[in-house]
Amino acid sequence: LMEHSTENKSRNETFMAKFANIYTPxxxxxxxxxxxxxxxxxxxxxxxxxxWFSRALTFLVISCPCALVISIPMSFFGGLGASSKIGVLIKxxxxxxxxAHLKTLVFDKTGTxxxxxxxxxxLHPTQIEEDRLLHLASHVERFSSHPIAxxxxxxxxxxxxxxSIANMVEKAGYGIQAEVxxxxxxxxxxxxxxKLDVNWKSCxxxxxxxxxxxxxxxxxxxxxxxxxxxxxxxxxxxLRKQGVEQFIMLTGDHEKxxxxxxxxxxxxxxxxSLLPADKVSEVEFYLSQKSLGSQLGFVGDGIxxxxxxxxxxVGIVMGxxxxxxxxxAADVVIMDDNLSKIAQAMVIAKKTxxxxxxxxxxxxxxxxxxxxxxxxxxxxxxxxxxxxVGVTVIAVLNSMRTLKV
Ligand code: ADP
Ligand code: MG
Numbered sequence: 001l002m003e004h005s006t007e008n009k010s011r012n013e014t015f016m017a018k019f020a021n022i023y024t025p026x027x028x029x030x031x032x033x034x035x036x037x038x039x040x041x042x043x044x045x046x047x048x049x050x051x052w053f054s055r056a057l058t059f060l061v062i063s064c065p066c067a068l069v070i071s072i073p074m075s076f077f078g079g080l081g082a083s084s085k086i087g088v089l090i091k092x093x094x095x096x097x098x099x100a101h102l103k104t105l106v107f108d109k110t111g112t113x114x115x116x117x118x119x120x121x122x123l124h125p126t127q128i129e130e131d132r133l134l135h136l137a138s139h140v141e142r143f144s145s146h147p148i149a150x151x152x153x154x155x156x157x158x159x160x161x162x163x164s165i166a167n168m169v170e171k172a173g174y175g176i177q178a179e180v181x182x183x184x185x186x187x188x189x190x191x192x193x194x195k196l197d198v199n200w201k202s203c204x205x206x207x208x209x210x211x212x213x214x215x216x217x218x219x220x221x222x223x224x225x226x227x228x229x230x231x232x233x234x235x236x237x238x239l240r241k242q243g244v245e246q247f248i249m250l251t252g253d254h255e256k257x258x259x260x261x262x263x264x265x266x267x268x269x270x271x272x273s274l275l276p277a278d279k280v281s282e283v284e285f286y287l288s289q290k291s292l293g294s295q296l297g298f299v300g301d302g303i304x305x306x307x308x309x310x311x312x313x314v315g316i317v318m319g320x321x322x323x324x325x326x327x328x329a330a331d332v333v334i335m336d337d338n339l340s341k342i343a344q345a346m347v348i349a350k351k352t353x354x355x356x357x358x359x360x361x362x363x364x365x366x367x368x369x370x371x372x373x374x375x376x377x378x379x380x381x382x383x384x385x386x387x388x389v390g391v392t393v394i395a396v397l398n399s400m401r402t403l404k405v
Contacts, residue, residue: 009092010097016069019068020065023065024065031059031063054381058381058384059384061381061385062371062379062384066389067359067367067388071356071359071392076356079096082403083348086341088335088345089333095331098295098297099297101294102243103244104246105244105297105342106248106250106282106296106297108301108305110226110252113232115226116226116321118225119151120134120155120223122222125219125220127219128220133212136187136214137152137156137222138153139163140186140187141176143165147226147302152187164180174188184216186198189254191273193211193213199218200213206260207223207257225257231339246269249265250278259272276304276307280311283312287311296312297312298316299316301322301337302326306326309330309331316333319335320336351401355399356399362394363392363395367387370384
């Protein structure tokens, strides 16, 4: 990942590459002209040429753009290295740059703001035994990596038995269905039940309600609940300190759970019962609302977040809990699922940009000054070499400061 990251260059770096393409030929041609034209005009070419030739060489040495072309990508590479050291993989310097200007952060709920480890709080079967309800649900979820699936499997300990499980189909944002011992068992939310034309019953308990249907007949529901990660609140306040102004939650879970989480975390807005495609259109709405130069980040974990991760200016994924598709689609991977790492990465991003700018101003400034001196005939080759190699070394040393966390 880190090797590929250099292919996604920051605006600063792309500018540098384009700049060098135009700048280098211009400087070489000017130097050649400087060596030849003035002695030709002077009338006495032979005696004036050595002097102008040496001035042209001085000019060429001073104007060499090494300092810029080397130190700016080095600063960004250092920044990427520093963030990987704290467990945040950034897939390109452009995303590092975007991180520094984050103003809006959109979160997924399950597994991002909350732990994604559900506890079964109630079993409400309609016609079968409680144990059988959990048994069937955990079987259907056997091959899913969704946090709900993992929790249901964990809740049913006697998982390995002789039951046959086949033809599993997972529908992102809805639920999952499979054939258990020849019966088609569907497990998911009310939208999934509606889709299958199952007559579901509502539940008074607060929590995520997982409905179960056997062969199209309603079999009851399982109430599970999730906790907000203990460090979420702290992470959000750190992010506010780094300049994030707006926090939004988009979730596929139902309204009641979403409202409680949003209230507890004092989020600015939330939307519940969203399908993956709805999340994309919500994020597109917020993208159209943002002001020029500010960036929108999406933080998620699931397979259903992949499209929206790709759409945001910066897609941030929980690397531990996250699905492979989400990790692939994201621009930033947080290896230990710790939300406060986003704020730390923003600090690194801001420092990197500051150092890259320092290098640009310092090297262009020094070169202009020495060129000016050279045009008056004051600068000699020694000073020219300082303006080239000396400035490069200083700028490179400065860019190495980005490596320090
Ligand atoms: P979130 O946006 O909070 O991460 P998802 O979009 O992954 O939530 O899921 C939305 C809802 O769809 C869940 O709350 C659950 O009701 C249902 N669901 C999705 N996948 C599954 C699954 N594997 N098993 C049971 N229910 C599921
Ligand atoms: Mg999720």
